[in-house]
Amino acid sequence: MPLIPVLLGLGSNVRREQNLVAGLDALEQLLGDMRCSPVFESLAVGYKGDNFYNLVVAGFTELPLMELDRRLKFIEADNGRYAPERKGLPLDIDVLMYDDLVGNFHGLELPRPETLKNAFVLWPLALLAPDVRHPSAGRSFADLWQGSTINQQLWPVPFRWNGAELTPAALMQSYPAS
Secondary structure, eight states: OOOEEEEEEEEESSSHHHHHHHHHHHHHHHOEEEEEOOEEEEOOSSSOSSOEEEEEEEEEEOSOHHHHHHHHHHHHHHTTTTOTTOOSOSOEEEEEEETTOOEEETTEEESOTHHHHOHHHHHHHHHHSTTOBOTTTOSBHHHHHHTOOOOOOEEEEOOEETTEESSOHHHHHHSOOO
């Protein structure tokens, strides 16, 4: 099977750094040529609870869409997502795009509607994959972010993974926390 480009969104509002690092470590085993966006903190949207850390990951997979989604659910479960006593959202991993598929695939809507609705998804996408075109909107993520009127509070935060700083210092200085 050929390698398929994928974009995934990750978020956590419980032990945020620990859970995102665990998620990234697991994803590194699933994806080839994995790259990460800067990490952003945002107020909870559509969810009551503490602030979230969010980022986007780009990579390539040989897995069929539904098998990829199934394995993402296992990673979420390993990090307490489905624990009955959980508080908040330990780890959420969503398939944002799977190549250029458009439609509903066994309940999985692609591209994921949040890509155009939430700043904590669109801004990281614009930074990580600025020239990638949203298959439904027909515009690049950079253009979509530049023209966005999304009114959500978020700001870049320092975050290290695998010995590298994911959020550049220049971005941190340009957008101080609200």
